Amino acid sequence: MATKIRIGIVGYGNLGRGVESAIAQNADMELAGVFTRRDPAGVRPLGPDVPVRPLDAIGGFRDDIDVLILCGGSRSDLPQQGPALAAWFNTVDSFDNHARIPEYFQAVDQAARAGGNVAVISVGWDPGLFSLNRLFGEAVLPQGASYTFWGKGLSQGHSDAIRRVPGVKGAVQYTIPLDEAVERVRGGELPELSTREKHRRDCYVVLEEGADAAAVQEAIVTMPDYFADYDTAVNFIGEEQLRRDHAGMPHGGFVIRSGRTGEGAAQVMEYSLKLGSNPGFTSSVLLAYARAAFRLRQQGSAGAKTVFDVAPGLLSPRSAAALREELL
Amino acid sequence: MATKIRIGIVGYGNLGRGVESAIAQNADMELAGVFTRRDPAGVRPLGPDVPVRPLDAIGGFRDDIDVLILCGGSRSDLPQQGPALAAWFNTVDSFDNHARIPEYFQAVDQAARAGGNVAVISVGWDPGLFSLNRLFGEAVLPQGASYTFWGKGLSQGHSDAIRRVPGVKGAVQYTIPLDEAVERVRGGELPELSTREKHRRDCYVVLEEGADAAAVQEAIVTMPDYFADYDTAVNFIGEEQLRRDHAGMPHGGFVIRSGRTGEGAAQVMEYSLKLGSNPGFTSSVLLAYARAAFRLRQQGSAGAKTVFDVAPGLLSPRSAAALREELL
Numbered sequence A, B: 001m002a003t004k005i006r007i008g009i010v011g012y013g014n015l016g017r018g019v020e021s022a023i024a025q026n027a028d029m030e031l032a033g034v035f036t037r038r039d040p041a042g043v044r045p046l047g048p049d050v051p052v053r054p055l056d057a058i059g060g061f062r063d064d065i066d067v068l069i070l071c072g073g074s075r076s077d078l079p080q081q082g083p084a085l086a087a088w089f090n091t092v093d094s095f096d097n098h099a100r101i102p103e104y105f106q107a108v109d110q111a112a113r114a115g116g117n118v119a120v121i122s123v124g125w126d127p128g129l130f131s132l133n134r135l136f137g138e139a140v141l142p143q144g145a146s147y148t149f150w151g152k153g154l155s156q157g158h159s160d161a162i163r164r165v166p167g168v169k170g171a172v173q174y175t176i177p178l179d180e181a182v183e184r185v186r187g188g189e190l191p192e193l194s195t196r197e198k199h200r201r202d203c204y205v206v207l208e209e210g211a212d213a214a215a216v217q218e219a220i221v222t223m224p225d226y227f228a229d230y231d232t233a234v235n236f237i238g239e240e241q242l243r244r245d246h247a248g249m250p251h252g253g254f255v256i257r258s259g260r261t262g263e264g265a266a267q268v269m270e271y272s273l274k275l276g277s278n279p280g281f282t283s284s285v286l287l288a289y290a291r292a293a294f295r296l297r298q299q300g301s302a303g304a305k306t307v308f309d310v311a312p313g314l315l316s317p318r319s320a321a322a323l324r325e326e327l328l
Helices: A014-023 A055-061 A077-086 A098-115 A129-140 A156-163 A179-186 A213-221 A239-245 A278-298 A320-326 B014-023 B055-061 B077-086 B098-115 B129-140 B156-163 B179-186 B213-221 B239-245 B278-298 B320-326
Strands: A005-010 A029-036 A052-054 A067-070 A090-093 A118-120 A144-150 A168-177 A199-207 A231-236 A251-260 A266-275 A303-305 B005-010 B029-036 B052-054 B067-070 B090-093 B118-120 B144-150 B168-177 B199-207 B231-236 B251-260 B266-275 B303-305
Touching: A005 A014, A005 A055, A005 A278, A014 A029, A014 A278, A029 A055, A029 A278, A052 A055, A067 A077, A067 A278, A077 A090, A077 A098, A090 A278, A098 A118, A098 A303, A098 B320, A118 A278, A129 A144, A129 A251, A129 A266, A129 B129, A129 B278, A144 A168, A144 A179, A156 A168, A156 A199, A168 A179, A168 A239, A179 A251, A199 A213, A199 A239, A213 A231, A266 A278, A266 B278, A278 B129, A278 B266, A320 B098, B005 B014, B005 B055, B005 B278, B014 B029, B014 B278, B029 B055, B029 B278, B052 B055, B067 B077, B067 B278, B077 B090, B077 B098, B090 B278, B098 B118, B098 B303, B118 B278, B129 B144, B129 B251, B129 B266, B144 B168, B144 B179, B156 B168, B156 B199, B168 B179, B168 B239, B179 B251, B199 B213, B199 B239, B213 B231, B266 B278
Parallel strands: A005 A029, A005 A067, A029 A052, A067 A090, A090 A118, A118 A303, A199 A231, B005 B029, B005 B067, B029 B052, B067 B090, B090 B118, B118 B303, B199 B231
Antiparallel strands: A144 A251, A168 A199, A251 A266, A266 B266, B144 B251, B168 B199, B251 B266
């Protein structure tokens, strides 16, 4: 490849840092710069020579960046940044608010088309690779049932919910798929599983001084939507232990499709991820789709896309002929 | 969908029968007819009203068929039929002679382009869904190693090889992945595994009357390419037992990608299939890609494609908007 794909990073948290270190693993890419809403002087990229610039100034870099990776959050950052930046750049993001994907797609699509850019939204593992496996499962086995299990892994949303409980100083929450349910699904039983039968939730909580442990525990396990429908264990630990044992962000899970083909045979398709670092993996998926966005644009495409719209070959640095010869 | 996708089946063995029963599971498809090189009077489809016609006459049905599924073998049928039929029809096939894929692609591509048709080659699970997972694995985790394990499953090629040994009346061979190897890979060890460390081979053999069991066993376990590099067990059984216990065609396997993302975290991606019927599953994959071939043609595409070239959304009967809303 003659010239490298020039990547820009918008937002420099766990995901932005992950993208930066993933670029070093991809010989056909280079980092053009980090853009932040914070004071650039306070942002320290891993690479010593990486330029950090205010997001406000990004309009001046349209000729220097091939694809922008949007590393902001789905709640407040992306709904604004996604459409605004897709008007100027090819973009990839990990928008994961499932219920709002249709309206987000619409807004980004309109901006990307107007700007002649390609914007791949909702990339990562769920939404993302898990979504693809849900699709393959039901397309290949129309008669059957699909199951998604998450974990064992740290849920940021549930950890945040615990931290909002009065008396809680710090907390993490692990989502744990229940072995018995997974085994029944793998065995081709097609069980109907309640929320409680699929996952349990383990919480590690540091109390504020003087907080009432029993009241905190009660507030957590009865919390609607987040915990009330699950078997939830609350473990109180010290601050030092939280820092020492629960700083990682492991995650993963399974997508299983179980069904029968026309002649009656049982068939089971399973996709599973065991991730040492959720943001590290998600950012690697984002980069593979950045390569696809770049190529789609080169082919004359424009508008919003999802993983469903991207031919898998576009993700690989190899040529189509090499892929047929070496991977097919 | 207003009108159904009209499917034609070429070749009516296990795979052709599988395609016929899979069509009944897909509401947007219908079977236009079976085409055979045999005497049509001797071919009995599952459906009582399915027309069976001589393959020679297929040129007269170009207006009645949207996609042809080629169910012949990769050794002698497809190299001839693939290009010949892609000149006249959209086609999907399961060409699985890995070493000859580049030249087959070339021949089919030329014919399909000339005819303005779409021909998706080498569809199924390996090549096919396994190939896709090898691609996703290395695109997302560029630093790591990929492993493909097959089985437990019946290998048609190895069963045929045993049947050619003098003194053998009947035989089946199962390929069995070795648990220890799979577990080491899953554990993120990145082991270098020899052929013998990945799979073993179990053979069930019926002897001709008066055959020398020891000589047959020796001929099998020392057979180059097929068995010499594996630990192979040969079990002699009766003809009745072969018919009763070994008539199914189960198969499956695993594709595992194990690697580290830039910040050093271990990440493992695994895809696995547990198939009660290999031809039943393969034919279901073929049908999903027939839907994609039909749509690609409608979009103005022409030429040979592989699973790497097909956007996953094209496989599903759902609209792009429904996929985003319900599966992403």
